[in-house]
Amino acid sequence: MFQLSLSAQGIRGSIKNQKGEALPFASVYITNLNNGSSSNANGDFEIKLPEGKHTVVVKYIGYEAQQVQFEITDSWVQRDFRLGEQSFALKEVQVKGKGEDPAYTIMRKAIAKKKYHLLQYDSYQMKVYVKGTGELTNAPFFLKNKLKEEGVKLNEAYTVESVSEIKFAQPNKFEEKVISIRTSGDNKGTISPMSFVSASFYNDKVVEMVSPLSRSAFAYYKFQYEGSFQEGNVDVNKIKVTPRSRGDNVFEGYIYIIEGYWAIHSLDLKTSMMGFPIRVKQNYAEVAPAVWMPTTHQFHFSGKVMGFGGEFRYLASSSDYKVVLNKKLVAPKEIIDEKVEEVPEAIAAIKSNNRNPNLEALANQDKLTRKQFRQLIVEQEKEALKERKDPEVVSERSYTVDKLATKRDSAYWDSVRPVPLSDKEIKGYQRDDSLAQIKSAELTGKDSTKVIKKRKFKPQDLVMGGGYRLSPRTRVTIDPTFANVYYNTVEGWNVNLSGKLRHQYDSLRRSFEVAPTVRYGFDSETFYGKARVSHAVRSKGKSHLLYLDGGKFVDQFNSDNPIHPHINTLSTLLFRRNYMKIYEKSFVETGFEYKPSVWLKVSGNLEWSQRNQLYNNTDRSFFYTDEDRTFTPSTPDNVELESTEFPKHEALVLQANLSYRPVQRYRMYNGRKIPIMERSPELLLMYRKGVSGVLGSDVNFDQVQLGINHALAFGVRGKLEFELRGGTFLNSKSMYFMDYNHFDGNRTILSSMKPAGSFRLLDYYQYSTNGSYFSAHTHYQFRKFLLTQIPEVRFTGIKENVFLNYLKTQHSPHYYEVGYSLDNVFRVFRIETAASFHDRSFQEVGFRVGIATLLNFRQR
Incomplete structure (x- = not known):
């Protein structure tokens, strides 16, 4: 069993506002060690540190940061922080054109430089502490006893923790080694923070949601400048992010951009997915010269579906950054927003295009337009990608678990856990430790403690x-x-x-x-x-x-x-x-x-x-x-x-x-x-x-059939699916009806679980054939169409779909179906209406109920 020395030293204390109210999950960053942590739900924090002088920066979005130097000897330093609300200065800006908000110039420059921030290092490594705590807050009354039998109880915490070493290398290689892990019951289980920690807001999408720094951000968002403040030696701009149409897969809230560097300082955003609200907070720190990366992440998920309700809180603290800079990457000192700022003649005179970029001239300039800078970065990225050994591989991940990861004792966790456990979380671990014995016995067949209740056959089981x-x-x-x-x-x-x-x-x-x-x-x-x-x-x-x-x-x-x-x-x-x-x-x-x-x-x-x-x-x-x-x-x-x-x-x-x-x-x-x-x-x-x-x-027959299935994504949640089938019978000398080619018809109120691949109103066997045939199914999902123009509808997670189905056999008329559906109703159902036609003659209208396409059920 891993043991830890009882001697310890570091800094501990609380973080509150001027009114004495706790600031939960505030960022605590030791600048000289590149070591990040955070306070807990009560605003308390505790960080173990080696002897010597250290500098701590305490941040909370919306409050003024505090930076303090202190010295650690052989005992704990007690320090309580009281943060004042952040005051913002509205700097003088020269408004041009149609009186555009200065936020747009700030965001255009940040978007122009986003790829630079993704490429400015060749590699980095860090340590990440992750804690996720979930609670089932409600369940259908008729399932509560069953859930209790399975060990799932309402309003009890289910917690997972891990400490991992993360390594990244360009262009997209992540290595994660789990040093320690503690999870609900199953000692063999593991969790990985990388799906969130590695989801950079410099990418166009963050877990299927459009980033405010996406190339298409201006099509999805409006931005508003709300002032700036100085922190250390940098000026930080506060930008309000408002979706042009609220709903799933877009953010709203605030993003803070560092002036001149056009890097993210912090963000406080909310969004929803399938109607479930999500809150995201991140604090960044300068972990290498002019390199700002996240040190604390917070995610909060909650929602209700079919009588079940729950919430999940996720916290990650990144520390011990070691960054290797990309020395080949060249960037100008200043970026010009050519849309509203004057471009010097010497800069404008640099002629280049996508096929023949004048890289040498661009790289030697102190100033470049946004377009020129993007072109320079793209070409530098292309040169780096040419050195890749396997272009078919778009990303690499490795995940290993230390053999002692599940054997760390409570003293170890007390030493590395930056956020103390709540009473609910402590009780949850006590409950899960007993459940782990049962699961381990089931997997190994060793039941020395007699924890498995072996089921015996009973006549009612039939x-x-x-x-x-x-x-x-x-x-x-x-x-x-x-x-x-x-x-x-x-x-x-x-x-x-x-x-x-x-x-x-x-x-x-x-x-x-x-x-x-x-x-x-x-x-x-x-x-x-x-x-x-x-x-x-x-x-x-x-x-x-x-x-x-x-x-x-x-x-x-x-x-x-x-x-x-x-x-x-x-x-x-x-x-x-x-x-x-x-x-x-x-x-x-x-x-x-x-x-x-x-x-x-x-x-x-x-x-x-x-x-x-x-x-x-x-x-x-x-x-x-x-x-x-x-x-x-x-x-x-x-x-x-x-x-x-x-x-x-x-x-x-x-x-x-x-x-x-x-x-x-x-x-x-x-x-x-x-x-x-x-x-x-x-x-x-x-x-x-x-x-x-x-x-x-x-029987004596020969049939051949060709087909294609595919799906294409458009924008945010726009998705086209299609399925085409065509075939013929080369020989039909002796056949019976079950040997014919049949089609996926439907005459009942329930719709198929294949929205792109089935007919809604077609008779099951009317057009079955032993001749030539062709069928086509198309299904398009909108993020915003008719009813989903209304934000309140979009926030429920409802989507709108349209579909078109077609069938023609050697002996049938042209058969068409056109339809419309409301998808993800109550997050489970799909309600459809369809009309059918024979050649140009209208036949009927029908209604169908199916399973929501977002549940990704597929039948093949």
């Missing part, structure tokens, strides 16, 4: 479901049968009993799985059963899956199962609409999926089946009668066939699929390449063959 751990790597799961009771016109009420046996060989890399299902239909008085056996291997970015499936079961004519049995149950019983069409299949199927890389996937399957037609055995429904609405037969209607009925037959069908993404970009993580999938379209190829004469097969 109804309610349950899970049983046979060993640390082997688990049996029984699905809840009550949730798998369905109704259709062929079987009437049917009950499905299913489960899974899963064995993991070696930490999820290899696994074996058996999944049986038994089904009984009460009106058809028929038992069905099937089972799937699979083996999966994952290793170094590659994976492959082998499976064998077989039995006697019911299947939808469209094997993609376009209508869920639960939806069909409601539709049939409540509205007397039996949309789901099924037949009986005795089958054996074998298949594989092979991914030699994330960009390429090859899969295939071979199935032999004996197919039997099924007939309706019941006409019961809760509402309507046969005189009002008649149930349709168990075979679908189709424009190409007078009847889709079929005789008992055998079929041997082979299918091969290829998926490829040609644009390959990666992020490196611990030496492993992580693909950036959204930068590349997905190209698809499918071939399907009905094999005649083998094993009694009665």
